[in-house]
Amino acid sequence: EFRYGEYSEVVVATPNGDVTFGQNHPLVVVAGPCSVENEEMIIETAQVVKASGAQFLRGGAYKPRTSPYAFQGHGESALDLLAKAREATGLGIITELMDAAELDLVAEVADVIQIGARNMQNFSLLKKVGATGKPILLKRGLSATIEDWLMSAEYILAAGNPNVILCERGIRTFDRQYTRNTLDLSAIPVLRSLTHLPIMVDPSHATGKSEFVSTMSMASIASGTDSLMIEVHPNPAKALSDGPQSLTLPAFEELMQDIASLAKFC
Ligand code: PEP
Numbered sequence: 034e035f036r037y038g039e040y041s042e043v044v045v046a047t048p049n050g051d052v053t054f055g056q057n058h059p060l061v062v063v064a065g066p067c068s069v070e071n072e073e074m075i076i077e078t079a080q081v082v083k084a085s086g087a088q089f090l091r092g093g094a095y096k097p098r099t100s101p102y103a104f105q106g107h108g109e110s111a112l113d114l115l116a117k118a119r120e121a122t123g124l125g126i127i128t129e130l131m132d133a134a135e136l137d138l139v140a141e142v143a144d145v146i147q148i149g150a151r152n153m154q155n156f157s158l159l160k161k162v163g164a165t166g167k168p169i170l171l172k173r174g175l176s177a178t179i180e181d182w183l184m185s186a187e188y189i190l191a192a193g194n195p196n197v198i199l200c201e202r203g204i205r206t207f208d209r210q211y212t213r214n215t216l217d218l219s220a221i222p223v224l225r226s227l228t229h230l231p232i233m234v235d236p237s238h239a240t241g242k243s244e245f246v247s248t249m250s251m252a253s254i255a256s257g258t259d260s261l262m263i264e265v266h267p268n269p270a271k272a273l274s275d276g277p278q279s280l281t282l283p284a285f286e287e288l289m290q291d292i293a294s295l296a297k298f299c
C-alpha cells in the first residue's frame with residue numbers, strides 16, 4: 034500500500050498568504066543563505082529575496098557538516114533571526130531539522146521543515162515529523178535511489194502527514210572535481226510518472242558552483258519542476274558555509290528575471 038501517488042499539491046500558509054506547491058501552480062522559489070550567520074546578513078538577504086518575487090527564505094540554524102570542526106550553525110539564536118526575517122518580509126521560512134530534540138523549536142519558526150539529504154533515511158526522525166501537520170521538504174539522500182526516496186516520503190505520509198515536497202539536490206557520481214554532485218534532471222519526469230507529490234530542485238547543492246546554478250535552474254524549469262531552492266549570500270567569498278555555490282544578491286535578482294521570461298514558455 035503506497036500513498037505517495039495520492040496527493041497532488043501542498044499548500045503552505047505564510048504571512049504573505051498561502052503558497053501552493055504543485056503541478057498546476059506557478060513556480061515557487063525558495064532562496065537564502067546556506068546558514069544564518071548574523072542579523073544583518075539574513076535581513077538584507079530576506080529583503081532582496083522578497084523584492085525579487087520569491088516566496089520563501091531558507092537558512093540553516095542546525096547544519097549537517099561533514100567535519101565536526103566546521104561551522105555547525107548558530108542553532109536557537111539563528112531560529113530567532115529567521116523569525117525576525119519572517120516578520121520583516123512576510124516570507125515563509127524553510128529551515129532544517131537535524132534532531133528530534135529540536136522539533137518544537139524549529140516547528141515554531143519554520144513554515145516548512147527541511148529534512149536534509151543526510152537524514153533522508155533517519156526513519157525515527159521521519160516518523161516524528163510525520164506526526165506533525167507541518168509541510169516537510171524531503172531532500173534526496175546523497176546516494177538514494179528514487180525508490181529509497183519515495184519510501185522515505187512514505188514514512189511521513191504513513192504517519193499521517195500528507196504535506197511532503199520532494200527535493201532533488203544532486204547525487205554522488207564519480208566526478209567531484211568540476212561539480213559537487215550530479216543533478217539528476219531525469220528524476221523530475223520520473224517522479225512525475227510515479228507520484229503527485231510536489232517537486233523541488235536545488236541546483237546549488239547539486240552543482241556546488243554558483244556559475245552553473247542559473248543554467249541548471251532553467252533546465253529544471255524546462256523539465257517540469259514545481260519549485261527551486263537557491264543559495265544566496267550578500268558576500269559569498271566570506272560565507273561560513275557553501276560560499277562557492279552561493280549567488281550574490283544581484284546575481285539572484287538577475288536569475289529571477291530570467292525565470293520570469295522562461296516561465297512564459299513553460
Ligand atoms: C542545505 O540545504 O543546506 C543542505 C545541507 O542540503 P543537503 O541536505 O541537500 O546537503
Ligand code: MN
Pocket residue numbers: 067068238264274275
Ligand atoms: Mn548549503
